Amino acid sequence: MSKAATGGTVKEGKERYKAGVMPYAKMGYWEPDYEPKDTDILALFRITPQPGVDPVEAAAAVAGESSTATWTVVWTDRLTACELYRAKAYRVDPVPNTGEGTENEAQYFAYIAYDLDLFEEGSIANLTASIIGNVFGFKAVKALRLEDMRLPVAYLKTFQGPATGIVVERERLDKFGRPLLGATTKPKLGLSGRNYGRVVYEALKGGLDFVKDDENINSQPFMHWRDRFLYCMEAVNKASAATGEVKGHYLNVTAGTMEEMYERAEFARALGSIIVMIDLVIGYTAIQSMARWARKNSMILHLHRAGNSTYSRQKNHGMNFRVICKWMRMAGVDHLHAGTVVGKLEGDPLMIKGFYDTLRETRTPMSLEHGLFFEQDWASLNKVMPVASGGIHAGQMHQLLHYLGEDVVLQFGGGTIGHPQGIQAGATANRVALEAMVLARNEGRDYLQEGPQILEKAARTCSPLKAALDTWKDVSFNYDSTDTPDFVPTATASA
Amino acid sequence: MMTNPGNRLTQGQFSFLPDLTDAQISAQIKWALQHGWAIGVEYTDDPHPRNTYWEMFGNPMFDLKDPAGILMEINNCRKTFPNHYIRVMAFNATRGGESPAMSFIVNRPGTEPGFGLSRQEAEGRQIHYTVHSYATDKPENERY
Numbered sequence: 030m031s032k033a034a035t036g037g038t039v040k041e042g043k044e045r046y047k048a049g050v051m052p053y054a055k056m057g058y059w060e061p062d063y064e065p066k067d068t069d070i071l072a073l074f075r076i077t078p079q080p081g082v083d084p085v086e087a088a089a090a091v092a093g094e095s096s097t098a099t100w101t102v103v104w105t106d107r108l109t110a111c112e113l114y115r116a117k118a119y120r121v122d123p124v125p126n127t128g129e130g131t132e133n134e135a136q137y138f139a140y141i142a143y144d145l146d147l148f149e150e151g152s153i154a155n156l157t158a159s160i161i162g163n164v165f166g167f168k169a170v171k172a173l174r175l176e177d178m179r180l181p182v183a184y185l186k187t188f189q190g191p192a193t194g195i196v197v198e199r200e201r202l203d204k205f206g207r208p209l210l211g212a213t214t215k216p217k218l219g220l221s222g223r224n225y226g227r228v229v230y231e232a233l234k235g236g237l238d239f240v241k242d243d244e245n246i247n248s249q250p251f252m253h254w255r256d257r258f259l260y261c262m263e264a265v266n267k268a269s270a271a272t273g274e275v276k277g278h279y280l281n282v283t284a285g286t287m288e289e290m291y292e293r294a295e296f297a298r299a300l301g302s303i304i305v306m307i308d309l310v311i312g313y314t315a316i317q318s319m320a321r322w323a324r325k326n327s328m329i330l331h332l333h334r335a336g337n338s339t340y341s342r343q344k345n346h347g348m349n350f351r352v353i354c355k356w357m358r359m360a361g362v363d364h365l366h367a368g369t370v371v372g373k374l375e376g377d378p379l380m381i382k383g384f385y386d387t388l389r390e391t392r393t394p395m396s397l398e399h400g401l402f403f404e405q406d407w408a409s410l411n412k413v414m415p416v417a418s419g420g421i422h423a424g425q426m427h428q429l430l431h432y433l434g435e436d437v438v439l440q441f442g443g444g445t446i447g448h449p450q451g452i453q454a455g456a457t458a459n460r461v462a463l464e465a466m467v468l469a470r471n472e473g474r475d476y477l478q479e480g481p482q483i484l485e486k487a488a489r490t491c492s493p494l495k496a497a498l499d500t501w502k503d504v505s506f507n508y509d510s511t512d513t514p515d516f517v518p519t520a521t522a523s524a
Numbered sequence: 525m526m527t528n529p530g531n532r533l534t535q536g537q538f539s540f541l542p543d544l545t546d547a548q549i550s551a552q553i554k555w556a557l558q559h560g561w562a563i564g565v566e567y568t569d570d571p572h573p574r575n576t577y578w579e580m581f582g583n584p585m586f587d588l589k590d591p592a593g594i595l596m597e598i599n600n601c602r603k604t605f606p607n608h609y610i611r612v613m614a615f616n617a618t619r620g621g622e623s624p625a626m627s628f629i630v631n632r633p634g635t636e637p638g639f640g641l642s643r644q645e646a647e648g649r650q651i652h653y654t655v656h657s658y659a660t661d662k663p664e665n666e667r668y
Binding site: 196203204207234235262266267271272273274275299300391453460467471473487490493 | 526527528529533534535537538539540541542548551552554555571572573574576613614619620621622623624625626627628638639640641649650651652653655656
C-alpha cells in the first residue's frame, strides 16, 4: 500500500504536532519503504482488525501502541529523537485462507521493526512489557496474536542463555547418541514422600534416565517439599548404584516467593541433585533469576510450560508457542516441554519442528512451512533440550525418533507406571524400544516404515516390551490441531 | 551380582540390547564415519558412573576412514584387555557440537559385581551418598 493510499505521512513540524487525534499510519508508525536494520528487533503479528478498520492503520496502531504512541498527539515527542523510538510497521500481508470468499474473517500478518534502544539489556520482562503489553487490549483490533520474533545478535548477547545447554548436560550425564528417557510420577497428587520415592526408584532402576515432579507438586498437605526431596534423592542414588549410570529427578522448586524457591533449590543442591525444575507460571523474571542460580550452581534447569495453552493455543489471539521457545532460550532454561506430535497434547508436526529447531539449532533459516517467519542466528546461546511428554508409549518409538530426533527427553509417565508387569518393567520396555530403534536408524534402515517389525523383534528377547506393545498397540490421539501454520508455497503479494 | 534388568552395567547407547556382533559394530562405525565423526576406543576396570576418563586405546582415529580398520583396533583392544569394560566413542568436531556423539560398550568382564551405596547420616535427616565400585577394592589391573 502506498503512502498516498493512507493519506500521506506527516512526521515532522507544526502540522504533525497540532493537538488532537491523527491516524497512526500518518504519524510515522507505517513506513512501507523501511529496511529493517540488523540490530532491529522484529515482530510479526496476526491482526484481526475491527470491522471497517483499514489493515494498514491497524498495523500502524499496533506499532504505535507497542512503542511510543498514545491515543492523541503529544508535543513532548518533540523533545526526543522520536523517529528512532517509533516502532515501524513496514509490511502487511493478508493471511492465506482468511477474508472474503473464505469461512474466516479477514486477518493480516503485520511486520513491525523496533530499534534496539527501545529495550533494556538482558530483561525479558522489559521486552515483553512493550511487545505484549497494553497493545493486546487495544480496541481497534478485534484480536491480536504475536506469531514470531527476530532477536538480533546484539540483543541476544545481553542474555545468559541456557544455564547448562544440551552439550554440557549430556557430558554431565555421560549419555550420548540417543534421546533421554523420563517419566512423570503419577498420580500427581496424594502420594506421601515415601510412596512417591518408590515410583522414582523403580522407574530409574528399570532403565529411565530421569523422573519428574509434576507441575503442581510443590508442598501440599499430603507431601511437604523437604520429605519429597529426601526420599527422591534416596531413590536416585540407589538407582545409580544399581545400574552404574548417572540418574536424576527433576525436583520442582516452584513456590510462592523467590526466597522460598531459592531455599528449596539450595536444599536440592546440598542433597546432590543434578537438576531442579520450575513452572512457567512463576513468571519471566523469576525464570531468569533461577537460570542465573542454576548456572552458578552447576544445576540443570527444567521448565514445565504450565499455563502456556491459555494464550498459545487459539490461532487468532495470544501468542504462538515458538515465541515462548525464543524467550525461554534467552531467559536461560535447559529443558522445555515442546510437544510430542503423536501424544495426547496439541501439536501439528510442522509447527512442532519449528519449536524444536528454535530450541536446538545454532541458526534457523526463514521457513514459513514450519511457522518461522524470520531467519534467526542464536549467537552461541546454548541449546535447550526439548521435552516430549503426554500420552506417548513404547509402540510409537519409531515415530518419536523420526519426528523429534535425538536431542530430546522422551517422557513416558503412564507408559511406564501403567505397565501391566510393574514400573521397572515399564521402564525397561521403553529403554529397549529406544535402543533398538536407534540401533536400526544408525544401521541405515527405513525405521519409520519398519518400526513395528523392529519393535516386535526386540520384544522377542524382552517380555516387558512385548507386554507394553500388547497393552497400548491401538492407542493413538488423532485429533486435528487447532494451531497450524498458515502459508502458501509461493510468496503472498505485499499489501 | 547386579540386580537391575540385564544384571549389568547399563552405561552407553545399547546396553539393554543383546551384545553387538562385529557386523552390528561395523554398521555403527559406518554411521559415525558418514557424519564425519572420529572414533576412539577406551577401556577401564573402574566403571563408576562418574569415572569420566577411561584409558584411551590410542588417540581417536581422526584419519582412519575404513570401518574394517577401526573394527580391527576395537578387536585389538578386546584381545589386550579381555576382562575390562571397553567402549567405542565417536567425537563430533563441528561447531555447536564439539562433544562425544556416540558411546557404546563392546566388551565387559565375565562377572560384573556392580556398586554399593554407602550412606552417611547428616544433620536434619540429610544423607550423604557415595556410590562405591566393588571392583576397585582391588588394585588396578587385578580387578576382574
